[in-house]
Amino acid sequence: MSATPASIGIVLHDFALGGTERIALRLARAWAARGVAVTIFCGSTDGPLGMLAGPDVEIVAADPPIARSALSRQRLARFAAECFRQRRIEACFIPGNYHWSVIPALRSLPPPHRPFILAQVSASLDKPQRGRWRQLAFDRRMRRLLSGADRVVTLAESMRRDADRILFRRVAVALPLPALEDEAPPLSPVPPGNRTILAAGRLVPIKGYATLIRAFAMIDDPAARLVIVGAGPNEARLRRLIDELDLGNRVDLPGLVGDTRPWLDEARLLVLSSQFEGFPAVVVEALAAGRQVIATDCTPATRELLTGPEFGRVVPIDDAPSLALALREVLASAPPPPALLAAAVAHFRIGPVADAYLQSFG
Structure with a gap:
């Protein structure tokens, strides 16, 4: 595959009001504007953020819809794998920790249908409040799920180091959070006396x-x-x-x-x-x-x-x-x-x- 894929599939559970969903949709819109064929495979179209994708991004939703539940990410994984089996899409973007469960099903696809998988780490991997044993359990789960990713993107350098340490391989790259539009609004000074x-x-x-x-x-x-x-x-x-x-x-x-x-x-x-x-x-x-x-x-x-x-x-x-x-x-x-x-x-x-x-x- 070339460095810039001609087609990208993004797996989202739904369009809930969340930072992970917002960033994924903004990236989808930006990639589509650059001529990439972008398709979002979602379990449901519920949520207010769907409009952020823009008219050039195709949205394919599960039918019947997959509502969030304890086992819904497993159902979402099966749905996403079937979508990639039916379509020849070069690459897949997995946005955020919540969607990591989809990766093993995509990785198990036969080579003609298996995409290049780019997984995003959207939250800190090493939390002191977890304690030693819970952190070790998290590390094992992360290693199992992300072992199928071809590359991992983190949002901070500290997360990149943690990802490489936990995964036992140099696979992660740190990229800035795409939080701002290219056209910046004019700056306003703080009003005098503002508290x-x-x-x-x-x-x-x-x-x-x-x-x-x-x-x-x-x-x-x-x-x-x-x-x-x-x-x-x-x-x-x-x-x-x-x-x-x-x-x-x-x-x-x-x-x-x-x-x-x-x-x-x-x-x-x-x-x-x-x-x-x-x-x-x-x-x-x-x-x-x-x-x-x-x-x-x-x-x-x-x-x-x-x-x-x-x-x-x-x-x-x-x-x-x-x-x-x-x-x-x-x-x-x-x-x-x-x-x-x-x-x-x-x-x-x-x-x-x-x-x-x-x-x-x-």
């Missing part, structure tokens, strides 16, 4: 918003305001906490928004308060908008992105006092030039990253 703190993501416990709200209550700054954009099952619990802390006039939960950039333009900084993340696109987007970030140490990516105090702070997970201290420090300092922060993440633009992915096939 709005923004967070963005699903309202679920793993995002650490309860800790963020408690930290916000500790900063004792009547002019500060906290806005958390997103929706999810934890909303009622967070609203009760806001009422308990008497923050109703200073904390806003406006719900799901289609584009966080206007909210970033109106904010002083972004907070990522998660207990765990893969590679947080929202941090890249905030820096691209010229806004500082306070992030928990929930992924090695936060330290790779926030390399100095001008970019923000990294704080411990689930530590409200440390988060409150970081908030006070950043709010008390003068904001850096937005262009300085945006320049640090310019290499995350979709165009060059999509080209780098294409060169990783073969």
Whole structure:
């Protein structure tokens, strides 16, 4: 196969609102714009992100649909293998850890139908919170599933080293997260006196918003305001906490928004308060908008992105006092030039990253 495949199949369970799905669809659109025949094989068309694929990407869905369940990825694997058996497609892109279960079924196809498999690692592989034995079990499972991949792409250099170590072979390459459009919106300076703190993501416990709200209550700054954009099952619990802390006039939960950039333009900084993340696109987007970030140490990516105090702070997970201290420090300092922060993440633009992915096939 040539370095740039003429056809690529992407396996997605569905079009759920998730970072892995969003990035896969943006890559699909970019590859199709470069003349590659791109087909998405999905278990279901459920979810709001399908429109991101664009008109030039073919979508083939299972019939009947495969809803997410404990065993649904095995069914998705069988469906994807049959699709590749029926079509001659040169390469396959497996987006993110969630879809690794598909790889063995594709690898077992006979040579005329077996594609070149490029698998993406979308989350940190080595988690201290797993403990020794759970980590060893994870390593064995990863080694079994990814042994069928011809190449592995990680989103950070630390993940690349972990992947090669766990797989016992040099197979991984680190490529930037394609989080930004090629056409960058104009930068807006931080409005004078702005003390709005923004967070963005699903309202679920793993995002650490309860800790963020408690930290916000500790900063004792009547002019500060906290806005958390997103929706999810934890909303009622967070609203009760806001009422308990008497923050109703200073904390806003406006719900799901289609584009966080206007909210970033109106904010002083972004907070990522998660207990765990893969590679947080929202941090890249905030820096691209010229806004500082306070992030928990929930992924090695936060330290790779926030390399100095001008970019923000990294704080411990689930530590409200440390988060409150970081908030006070950043709010008390003068904001850096937005262009300085945006320049640090310019290499995350979709165009060059999509080209780098294409060169990783073969």
